[in-house]
Amino acid sequence: MIKHKGMTLLEVIVALAVFSIAAVSVTKSLGEQMANMPILEERTLAQWVASNRMVEARLPEEFPPIGKREGEVELAGRDWYWRQEVVKTTDDNFRMIRITVSDDQRFQRVVAQVSSYVHNRS
Numbered sequence: 001m002i003k004h005k006g007m008t009l010l011e012v013i014v015a016l017a018v019f020s021i022a023a024v025s026v027t028k029s030l031g032e033q034m035a036n037m038p039i040l041e042e043r044t045l046a047q048w049v050a051s052n053r054m055v056e057a058r059l060p061e062e063f064p065p066i067g068k069r070e071g072e073v074e075l076a077g078r079d080w081y082w083r084q085e086v087v088k089t090t091d092d093n094f095r096m097i098r099i100t101v102s103d104d105q106r107f108q109r110v111v112a113q114v115s116s117y118v119h120n121r122s
Contacts, residue, residue, distance in 0.1 A: 053082050067085075098113065
């Protein structure tokens, strides 16, 4: 009796079916990731704008006054609009700084937002 080592036609067909399902899943996943790249890039840039503005807001040693400020900055060839709000907290020695970033001057769409607290050093 001769034993043949190898795969039957049915085994080959099943293996190809499994491989094709896996290949379609990987291709679909890559397509979805590529479609999300512009959104991720936009959020990353807006987060950098917000972080940079927060650093600028926290640098002065004086206690920040309560109120709002707005401005515009260019990053990566795009215009970004930021709004800085300094809010009173329940403790008079602390203030919250909130930075909101939008790609629209009217802030109809917020792309990033960061908050931090500052302590009265005096």
